[in-house]
Amino acid sequence: MARTRCDRTPAWAQLQAAYAATGQALDVRQAFEADAQRFTRLSQEAPYVFADLSKNRIDASTEALLMDLARQSGLSEHRDAMFAGQKINNTEQREVWHVLLRNPPSAQAEYAGAAPEFIAGEQAKVHATLDAMLAYAEQLRADTAITDVVNIGIGGSDLGPQMAVLALDAFATSGKRLHFVSNVDGHELAAKLPHLKPENTVFLIASKTFTTIETMTNAASAKAWFLEQGGTNIARHFAALTTNVAAANAFGITTTFGFWDWVGGRYSMWSAIGLPIAIAIGAQGFRELLAGAHAMDEHFRTAPLEQNLPVRLGLLDVWYRNFHGFSSRSIAPYHSALRRLPAYLQQLEMESNGKRVDASGEALPFDTCPVLWGEPGTNGQHAYFQMLHQGTEVVPVEFVAVKKARHHLKGHHPMLLANVLAQAQALMQGKDDAGGHKHFTGNRPSTFLLLDDLTPASLGALIAMQEHRVFVSGSLWGINSFDQWGVELGKVLAKDIEPRLHSGDATGLDGSTAGLLARLRS
Numbered sequence: 001m002a003r004t005r006c007d008r009t010p011a012w013a014q015l016q017a018a019y020a021a022t023g024q025a026l027d028v029r030q031a032f033e034a035d036a037q038r039f040t041r042l043s044q045e046a047p048y049v050f051a052d053l054s055k056n057r058i059d060a061s062t063e064a065l066l067m068d069l070a071r072q073s074g075l076s077e078h079r080d081a082m083f084a085g086q087k088i089n090n091t092e093q094r095e096v097w098h099v100l101l102r103n104p105p106s107a108q109a110e111y112a113g114a115a116p117e118f119i120a121g122e123q124a125k126v127h128a129t130l131d132a133m134l135a136y137a138e139q140l141r142a143d144t145a146i147t148d149v150v151n152i153g154i155g156g157s158d159l160g161p162q163m164a165v166l167a168l169d170a171f172a173t174s175g176k177r178l179h180f181v182s183n184v185d186g187h188e189l190a191a192k193l194p195h196l197k198p199e200n201t202v203f204l205i206a207s208k209t210f211t212t213i214e215t216m217t218n219a220a221s222a223k224a225w226f227l228e229q230g231g232t233n234i235a236r237h238f239a240a241l242t243t244n245v246a247a248a249n250a251f252g253i254t255t256t257f258g259f260w261d262w263v264g265g266r267y268s269m270w271s272a273i274g275l276p277i278a279i280a281i282g283a284q285g286f287r288e289l290l291a292g293a294h295a296m297d298e299h300f301r302t303a304p305l306e307q308n309l310p311v312r313l314g315l316l317d318v319w320y321r322n323f324h325g326f327s328s329r330s331i332a333p334y335h336s337a338l339r340r341l342p343a344y345l346q347q348l349e350m351e352s353n354g355k356r357v358d359a360s361g362e363a364l365p366f367d368t369c370p371v372l373w374g375e376p377g378t379n380g381q382h383a384y385f386q387m388l389h390q391g392t393e394v395v396p397v398e399f400v401a402v403k404k405a406r407h408h409l410k411g412h413h414p415m416l417l418a419n420v421l422a423q424a425q426a427l428m429q430g431k432d433d434a435g436g437h438k439h440f441t442g443n444r445p446s447t448f449l450l451l452d453d454l455t456p457a458s459l460g461a462l463i464a465m466q467e468h469r470v471f472v473s474g475s476l477w478g479i480n481s482f483d484q485w486g487v488e489l490g491k492v493l494a495k496d497i498e499p500r501l502h503s504g505d506a507t508g509l510d511g512s513t514a515g516l517l518a519r520l521r522s
């Protein structure tokens with residue numbers, strides 16, 4: 001599979017020239033005036049997601065050059081290599097195969113280029129585990145003695161299930177209370193335990209590696225609490241979701257649901273890590289979530305680049321980061337159930353693409369991942385939107401809105417939708433006030449993602465779309481989006497510091513750490 005880093009393609013130089021000539025000065029308002037078809041040209045349908053890109057600082061000629069960039073970089077070949085189960089995670093020598101988790105059994109032969117026996121074998125394992133996991137979810141849902149389910153996990157073993165359980169609250173039919181404990185800060189678990197009874201609680205220990213210090217510490221405390229409270233049946237009250245079943249067994253957990261090292265942590269909500277989602281919305285709902293994601297996978301895999309939504313979004317991300325120099329993107333979900341979406345996307349994109357070297361380890365001469373941040377609308381409007389409208393930096397905003405409301409309160413939903421439209425409009429149009437305090441420069445870019453309804457299927461599609469757009473920018477940048485070495489150093493140092501908090505030994509520490517250590521011990 002030939003990949004060419006984006007800055008080594010002819011299109012890169014052409015884009016630089018186009019940016020200097022017209023791109024930098026492009027005014028979206030004038031672009032709309034010049035082209036009555038702009039909305040049609042720069043918006044599109046994808047499975048479950050309608051996207052309006054027309055308020056962005058792009059035009060047809062820039063998009064065409066970006067498509068050349070994608071082609072010259074070997075994006076399609078790289079994408080096909082992912083689907084075919086090649087070891088594109090080169091630093092860990094692993095396949096990147098979360099798409100297989102949502103591939104229906106009937107679609108086995110579709111991934112051209114993959115060894116059929118290997119695919120069939122992996123897919124059989126996927127479906128056997130999925131069936132077992134969903135049967136367990138249904139059994140638990142029917143178990144009236146269980147009132148509370150506590151997911152203990154962090155990062156990808158927390159954010160995906162938590163985000164999705166919240167997002168799909170309208171579909172929660174189990175009657176169980178779902179809790180998420182991630183932080184090693186004991187305040188989090190300690191605040192939950194007094195409200196739980198061992199005989200009514202199931203703890204799910206979610207950890208791909210089953211070695212993550214936060215999760216192991218919380219799991220040990222949960223188990224100790226369970227036994228202290230007179231709990232006896234660990235097999236009934238603890239389950240593990242992990243690739244490391246042996247470690248879960250050694251911990252004393254016998255109810256386990258596995259997955260495989262080709263599932264990255266931040267891509268794992270489709271695996272056994274999704275069990276809390278299945279408990280909340282049921283097996284059928286979970287299958288719909290997978291089906292929505294699969295529909296987006298098929299779109300990404302087969303749609304022409306020009307009409308391929310993850311490709312268009314990923315290319316826009318490159319255009320903004322490397323040509324306009326925009327260093328962040330604000331996520332504005334106008335749906336309170338999507339309140340953990342920004343946190344989820346932070347891990348997805350920043351852990352994937354927050355890299356300063358390419359896949360061969362060579363330092364990159366250009367910027368990569370932007371900072372992602374955000375809060376649900378309309379809350380953000382009364383906080384940081386001031387900066388988005390009138391600050392010195394341009395921050396592209398990604399609005400997510402949902403046409404249908406699933407509550408019956410009068411007046412709220414039109415007001416919500418009016419606000420999201422108004423914010424996107426205000427960012428673009430601006431307001432002339434002779435440059436004074438009430439002046440809005442306008443021409444501030446935004447993307448508008450619209451779902452008809454927030455359902456398991458549409459959520460699945462929305463998240464898969466985000467995964468693939470991250471793939472696209474990472475692919476063009478030439479990086480390995482699927483490792484995360486950047487999280488390791490802090491873990492190692494924390495291991496070194498912890499005993500020093502007990503002993504006071506400051507040997508070899510820098511002055512600041514030594515000073516803080518002494519203060520914490522005084």
Ligand code: F6P
Nearest residue numbers: 155156157207208209212265487
């Ligand atoms: O420290 C980062 C990380 O490895 C993430 O990539 C991962 O999602 C998280 O920790 C949790 O890891 P695990 O599921 O192995 O406990």
